Amino acid sequence: MLFPKATITQWIDAHRSEILDTYQSILRIPALSPENGGNGEWDKTRKILEILSAWGWGDWIEVIEIPDERAQKGTRPNIIITYNPTSLALDEGGCIISVAHLDVVPVGDLSQWDHDPFDPVVIEGKLFGRGTEDNGQGLICSLYGLKCIVDLQLPVSHSIKIVLVADVEMGSKYGIQPLVKQNLFNPNDLVVVPDAGVVSGLEIEVAEKIPLRVEITTEGRQGHAARPTDALNTQPIANKLATLLFDRLHSQFAGTDPLFYPPVSTFEPTKRKNNVENVNTLPGKDIQWWDCRLLPSAPKDEIQELFLSTAREIEQESGATITVEFRSHDFQVPVITADTPVVKRLQKAIGTMIPGEIKLVGIGGGTCAAFFRFEGIPAIVWGHMAHVAHETNEHCVMDYLYTDIAIFAAFFLDLD
Structure with missing residues (x-):
């Protein structure tokens, strides 16, 4: 299909207030690992489940708990949302998947923040707060990219999954590492991890140190x-x-x-x-x-x-x-090549909203894409970000977020 750009951008513009409210409500809840003085991701998970249930998505949700006696409830929660409107076979042809993470890093030196890091505020088009960029932006653009498609009843020919995982900041022992061992994904899946990016939005990460x-x-x-x-x-x-x-x-x-x-x-x-x-x-x-x-x-x-x-x-x-x-990690992670289907699909989606040449790069930051790659699933990493993860006064440029929602909608659709 041709990308219905005007329809999608109109939908996003009409939902800007709702998107911001949802974003802020999730960011207000810290999700720190026990190593960093927190009790895990359950409080944030409950809020997200409440939001998704209000959207009518309750039947699409599975929560997989990984045991961790240090955390609230003695487990770390991982949310899998599956949109499969035509009962497509989940094991044939692969799913379209976005993977974001629930946990955040500590705030660091509180005196260097201009605002309460867990009371996010918009100033001059930027939303300030811990977890805004890492990884709230990826979480929100994935959810609303799918919500846009669902609300507009746009046709899809693949099952779509949004996976929200625990413990990325401390190594994914209680998140994507055990999930990929449970045969929840297969090599035909097209996986994007919106957990790193640049201001231009024109770089796709295909390799990690x-x-x-x-x-x-x-x-x-x-x-x-x-x-x-x-x-x-x-x-x-x-x-x-x-x-x-x-x-x-x-x-x-x-x-x-x-x-x-x-x-x-x-x-x-x-x-x-x-x-x-x-x-x-x-x-x-x-x-x-x-x-x-x-x-x-x-x-x-x-x-x-x-x-x-x-x-x-x-x-x-x-x-x-x-x-x-x-x-x-005791393994070597392969580099994803330019001819991989997920790279081509994401390049096409980015091109619907951001003009320019797209570059394939490697990064130093670790993402959960590495664990997919090691299992033979060619996951890639992309974001359209201010590049301020882990900093004091971390923020998300809201116009980037709205553009990214449209790009994820395009990624989920089958474009000509």
């Missing part, structure tokens, strides 16, 4: 700051280790790949655990974390060995005890 997270614990002896010789202060020891690692990693593993931005592997010290409560005590323990994003060609074993050997060097020099723990 390999995430490597490292936890380094340095143990010495706590003591009084007036008697440093009676203690073993771990802070300068850990600082020296971090500086050496930073310099060595960037100099020894400096390979490039122009598909990615930035085109290099990245090695960044990030989180650090609070050590002592008062200023005149020398800390006897230091725990810091690194977030590394490795190019597919980077030698992960050699990188891990550099962490270990540098730690042993500082351990012998200082007398401290240093342990290094690694967390990483």
Whole structure:
């Protein structure tokens, strides 16, 4: 069919107030993982289920709970919405699927926010709040892209699924990882993950760097700051280790790949655990974390060995005890090529609303698309975003959102 652009944009314009109200009501509910001091995604899930039931979609919904005793109800919820108006065979020809996530990251330094991060507000066409871009924008444009089709009774020849998953920010152990193991998806599915993008909306992510997270614990002896010789202060020891690692990693593993931005592997010290409560005590323990994003060609074993050997060097020099723990995916994720059906379909959908040449790229940020790709399902990532995920004053440009709703409607339809 030809894309009914005028009809769809008129529908979106008529529903702008409703779209904003729905968006804000969902964003007001934090959905933090237990690792980040939250209780999971159930509160947000209940709100979304309430909204979908009011739309008359109750019979289309399945909630899959993955056990996690740390979370509310002892589980992490994952919502699957299936629109199958003509009873199309779900295992033949594949489904059209959008996958967004429910969880958000912590707000960080609250003093750097201009507004309450969980009371979203529109200023000069931008909606400010935690989770607006990551991943509320993808969630809302997926839901309203489908709602537009349903309300307008536009014909579809594929089943459509919207999957809203838990735990993406902490690795998807309680979300898409177990879901893809349950045979809920197949290699013929056309999967888009609206979880990363650029201002132009003209980039499709087809490859991801390999995430490597490292936890380094340095143990010495706590003591009084007036008697440093009676203690073993771990802070300068850990600082020296971090500086050496930073310099060595960037100099020894400096390979490039122009598909990615930035085109290099990245090695960044990030989180650090609070050590002592008062200023005149020398800390006897230091725990810091690194977030590394490795190019597919980077030698992960050699990188891990550099962490270990540098730690042993500082351990012998200082007398401290240093342990290094690694967390990483143990698989290589394939790159999706330009001739893949889902790439062609999304390119056509983007072209209905945004003129210009569409570029295929790789990113450093991890998305749940990687788990689809590893299972042989060619998922791609796309967004039309301000590129402010995880920042203070995170926001969504509302005009981008309304454009994206039309693009997702186009993606769900079968266009000539």
